[in-house]
Structures are given as C-alpha cells and as structure tokens.
Amino acid sequence: MHEIHGNPMAMTKAEQYESLLPQLAALIEHETDWIANFANTAAALRQVFDFFWVGFYVARGQELVLGPFQGTVACTRIAWGKGVCGAAAQHLTTFVVPDVEQFEGHIACSSLSKSEIVVPAVADRQCLWVLDIDSTELNTFDNTDAHYLEQIVTLLVDKHGTYLPTSLST
Ligand code: SME
Numbered sequence: 569m570h571e572i573h574g575n576p577m578a579m580t581k582a583e584q585y586e587s588l589l590p591q592l593a594a595l596i597e598h599e600t601d602w603i604a605n606f607a608n609t610a611a612a613l614r615q616v617f618d619f620f621w622v623g624f625y626v627a628r629g630q631e632l633v634l635g636p637f638q639g640t641v642a643c644t645r646i647a648w649g650k651g652v653c654g655a656a657a658q659h660l661t662t663f664v665v666p667d668v669e670q671f672e673g674h675i676a677c678s679s680l681s682k683s684e685i686v687v688p689a690v691a692d693r694q695c696l697w698v699l700d701i702d703s704t705e706l707n708t709f710d711n712t713d714a715h716y717l718e719q720i721v722t723l724l725v726d727k728h729g730t731y732l733p734t735s736l737s738t
Contacts, residue, residue: 572612585716588616593723602728607636609724613701614638620681621702625653626732627695632657635697642677651675656686657695662714666707678702685709687717691730 572591579587592612596605610622623637625646632646632653649658652674656663665684668674674684681702689696699721703709 602732610638620704626697652686656688660690662687680704682706683708689721689725
C-alpha cells in the first residue's frame with residue numbers, strides 16, 4: 569500500500585507536482601484496471617493540493633460521462649462541446665478558467681466552484697476523456713498546473729491506451 573507524501577508548506581507548486589509524479593507512477597504501476605488507477609489519481613491530487621473537486625469525465629458517444637472522482641456529487645453527463653469539460657474535449661486542448669462565471673456555458677455542478685482546469689486526454693486527434701479540477705478560489709490554476717497535469721494525463725493514456733472498458737465481458 570502506498571502513501572502519498574508531500575510537504576506543501578515547504579514546497580512550491582511545481583515542486584509538489586515534481587514530487588507527486590513519480591509517486592503516482594509507482595501507485596499505478598502494478599494495477600491494470602483503469603477505474604482503480606483513475607480513482608487513486610483523483611485521490612492523490614486531492615490529497616496533495618486539497619482541491620475542491622478532482623475527477624474524470626469519459627467520452628462515450630456524443631457525451632462525457634462521470635468517471636472516478638473525489639469531491640461533492642457532480643453532473644453525470646455532459647453533452648459534447650458543453651461546459652468547460654465539453655469545450656476541452658471538443659477543442660483537444662487544456663482550458664484554464666480563472667473565473668468560471670466569465671466562461672460562457674460553464675456548467676455549475678457546485679455553486680462553490682470558482683475556478684477550474686480541464687485537461688483532455690487525446691490520442692489520434694480524438695478525446696478519450698478529460699481530467700477536471702475545480703477550486704473554491706478564483707485564479708487557482710495557471711500554466712504550471714497545465715504543464716504537470718498534462719504529464720499526469722499522459723501517464724494514464726500511456727498506461728491504459730485508447731479504450732476504457734466498462735463491461736466485464738469485454
Ligand atoms: N464545471 C464543469 C462541469 C463538471 S463539474 O465542475 C464537476 C464544466 O463546465 O464542464
């Protein structure tokens with residue numbers, strides 16, 4: 569059993585991500601099931617940074633469907649192109665939103681959420697799923713978060729590829 573270590577008081581945000589990355593790699597190394605690894609990744613990010621909400625939405629047809637997450641109850645389905653998640657999935661690029669009220673079409677799963685970052689997992693010009701993180705403060709996320717969260721997303725894409733089965737028979 570792994571424990572995630574970090575010392576937020578003495579570390580910059582970049583140092584916290586640098587410390588987390590190899591721990592996450594070790595955490596998912598011997599587990600083959602994507603649900604387990606996505607769930608622990610969400611937990612590790614929430615544990616280290618105390619984010620309000622951390623989770624995944626998985627592309628299923630013309631929708632994004634809620635996957636493993638840590639935080640309050642959330643919207644279960646997001647139409648393609650809708651909200652920050654849908655926009656990131658459609659445009660295949662990371663969205664950093666300093667103030668969600670200024671983002672047209674933002675989907676408020678919680679009124680407490682004030683800023684947000686969404687990183688899409690892309691393979692062959694297709695969005696497979698997105699990593700979504702919400703904060704109760706304005707301006708929480710910047711290029712440092714984007715840089716390291718994109719590495720975490722790549723780690724999971726490399727491990728689990730382009731197909732995330734949900735059925736026991738597949
Ligand atoms: N705010 C997101 C919806 C998901 S929740 O934040 C968990 C959006 O606008 O896509």
